[in-house]
Amino acid sequence: MADHYPLVRVALLTPPFASYTYRMPPRFAGGGLPAGLRVAVPVGGSLRAGVVLGPEEALPEGVEARDVLWPLELSALLSPGYVAMAETLAARQMEPAGRVLATLLPAGLRTARAFLRFRHDGRMRKLALGKLSESPVPLDELAVAWRGGEARLDVAPAEPDPAYRLLVDPPWPVRPAASMQLAVLEMLFTRHQATAAQLREALGTGVSQALKTLEGKGHIVLGPPPEEPEELACQTEPDARAPLTEDQRAAFEALSPLLPPGPGGERVVHGVTGSGKTRLYFELAAQTLAAGRDVLLLAPEVALAAALRDRACAFFGHEPLFSHGYQTPARRERVFREAAQARGPHLVVGTRSALFLPLRGLGLVILDEEHDQSFKQDERMAYQAKEVAFFRARQEGALLLLGSATPDVKTFHAAREGATPLVAMTRRAGGGRLPSVELVDLNPSDRAVQLASRLDGERGVGLLAEQSAALLRETLDAGDQAMILLNRRGYAPLVFCLDCHQAARCPGCEVSLTYHKGRSRLVCHYCGQSFGFPRPCASCGGCNFLPMGEGTELLEEQLAAVLPPEIPVARLDRDVARRAGRAEAILADFARGRSRVLVGTQMLTKGHDFPDVTLVVAADGDMGLNLPDYRARERAFQMLVQVAGRAGRGEKPGRVLIQTRIPNDPFWELVKNADYEGFFAQEIEKRLKYGYPPFVKLGLARLSVPRSFEEPQALLAELGRALRQAPGVRVLGPAPAPIAMVRERRRFNCLLKAPDWPSIRGAFALARAALRGVDDARLSLDLDPVDMM
DSSP states (O other), rough: GGGSSEEEEESSSSSTEEEEEEEEOOOGTTTTOTOOOEEEEEEEEEEEEEEEEEEEEOOTTTOOOOOOOEESSSSSOOOOOHHHHHHHHHHHHHOOHHHHHHHHSOGGGSSEEEEEEEEEEEEEEEEEGGGGGGSSSSSHHHHHHHHHTSSSSEOOOOOOEEEEEEOOOOOSSOOOOOHHHEEEEEEHHSSSEHHHHHHHHHOTHHHHHHHHHHHHTTTTEOOOOOOOOHHHHHOOOOOTTTOOOOOHHHHHHHHHGGGSOOOOEEEEEEEEEEEEEHHHHHHHHHHHTTTTTTTEOSSSSSHHHHHHHHHHHHHHHHEEEEEEEEEHHHHHHHHHHHHHOOSOOOOOESSSGGSSSOOOOOOEEEEETTTTTGEEOOOSEEEEEEHHHHHHHHHHHHHHEEEEEOOOOOHHHHHHHTTSSSEESOGGGGGGGEEEEEEEEGGGGGOOSSSHHHHHOOSOBTBBOHHHHHHHHHHHHOOOEEEEEOOOOBOOOOOOOEETTOBBBTTOOOOOOOOETTTTTTTTTTTTEEESSSOOOTTOOOOOOOEOOHHHHHHHHHHHHSSSSTTTTEEETTTTTTTTTHHHHHHHHHOOOOOOSSSSGGGSSSSSSOTTTTEEEETTTTTTSSSTTTTTTHHHHHHHHHTTTTOOOSSHHHHHHEEETTTTTTHHHHTTTHHHHHHHHHHHHHHHHHHHEEEEHHEEEEEEEEESSSSSSHHHHHHHHHHHHHHTEEEEEEEEEEEEEEEEEEEEEEEESSSHHHHHHHHHHHHHHHHOOOTTTTEEEEESOOOOO
């Protein structure tokens, strides 16, 4: 009887992302509907794509299930283990499994828009899945033909409209009066790309001529970014397999027995900067691949992942699979399918999203620079890559390595407690020494005049004090390279009205606007809104402004103005790295010596290896030390030690200058000596005293309401009451967030401390129920938050 057909749970890949129970028709009973199979199912009067989660035992009395219409693939693209990972992630984030799977799968795998091609009456017929009821061939016969390869299913996702994208960086090479052209360029810079329809909607119908002009000048182009080459020309470098150092050999011998067919597990690789961790990773990867198992090697950013891919090419002689979140939809789907359908073992290099490739035989997972906060995703579906990596490694009996010179405090604490044993690499490869680190006092009483017209060794240059400027000149005269860290992008972080003594602020966020000179705009770094500059003051209408403070754009300009033209200066920050491949090109030019000085934000600090860099300057070492975040000092220590580690990686010794206004702070002795263990001892004592991770679990409940919301205090009181009903949860707040307004919405934070994650999720569930039905109120939960602002 029909009621006895096997039942399956199917998670929808489109809204409402619910999981429904369907029947498996007899025509598919032979092949079954295993967990991980994508299927087309009816929902109301529409046809949706879903993923089979597993069997369902029974339905309530009187409830009848509808039939699965058709599988979208002959064999499951996803494994049952992959489905289990998605369901675990969904439970952790308190989201439907369908929403999680929709986030993980490429766009082309989330559609039920498909056609069945089959032969009938001597010719090929094509029928949309939604019209199979009109088939001249019985569906049971079609199912047999499809399983036997005599019928074919073509999934045909709707092609997105082609989008325009930028080919030039600011300052824009157009006349100042060409306002529509400037508006187009600015919109493309902000959004990365936009279709003609989106541009017309935002800028009006007059945009068509501007698009034609800009395209004719070669400033913009219509179409997707150029695809990466399908295959790199990989040639093994002569010294790629040179003998290992003593530290590398000891680490390899400690880790090798854990690889397949060994027991797997988790280990922390604590190696000083330049100790050769990458070479260790490759040796372990080679052994894993030889055992027939897959390897995942992850970096926190695309540019660093691309460098790892290139080094892997040189070591192995062939290109690894490369996966990151900025790939085109077509490339992302190809990589996803190749990972799922591969017959042999793969080495995959990528960023955090590569963790969700459906590899079926993981033997080794490596997170390089594991301390980096880029491994935590906050937007769309929040997740911590380290936790996902831990789950996948445990699930498949693989070895998980967390590598860093400055590990996350929680990671190092787990190592100290024996939960994640430690493998140490204490010396630089090649016999090099860690660079010497010196402090430069920026206090006005001890500092020379800042604004100098030339680099003569007697005066400073903008942010650089005289000592830093002099050493920069010596470095460049010796033919070496230098890196200068300033973790603040833009030209000036504050624009001050001299008439009314007010700073220019974002009307939607109430934070100071940053002046970006190349774009001639004031930009909000929180909501992205921008305004042309110069412009009348919003408070008094005056036009008498003074840019205050310095960002990377200004520092680049100051250096370029005083250095000889044969000493090119480059900049690396989020602004110049917006265009696809731009960051990689900047780093490649610096590696080849085409630029001699590289100015940038924290993007400079992450794992780059430039043998000719002998000087690193941290232009404002105090930045970030006193933010309202329990991790503020940890992040400052990690950033400064990491950027210091970029110096002296070749044959010449390196020097590091850290400019500070608080030179007597004991913190600097720890940084100067790269004394991670000393820093850890101080930091862990404070966290124990004040009750912060790793001694508690931490959640951040975020509430936002429109600016015009009436009586938010009553809503906040209700939120606090609901949260405090949960047993075992300590509630701090609600209180206004440090950034109290973003995008016209008032923001409030509530910090939740508990001994375990279920307690925090239980508290959030109570709060969500209490606020359900309150119009315009948005409540979200961030587990183990990295952004407290």
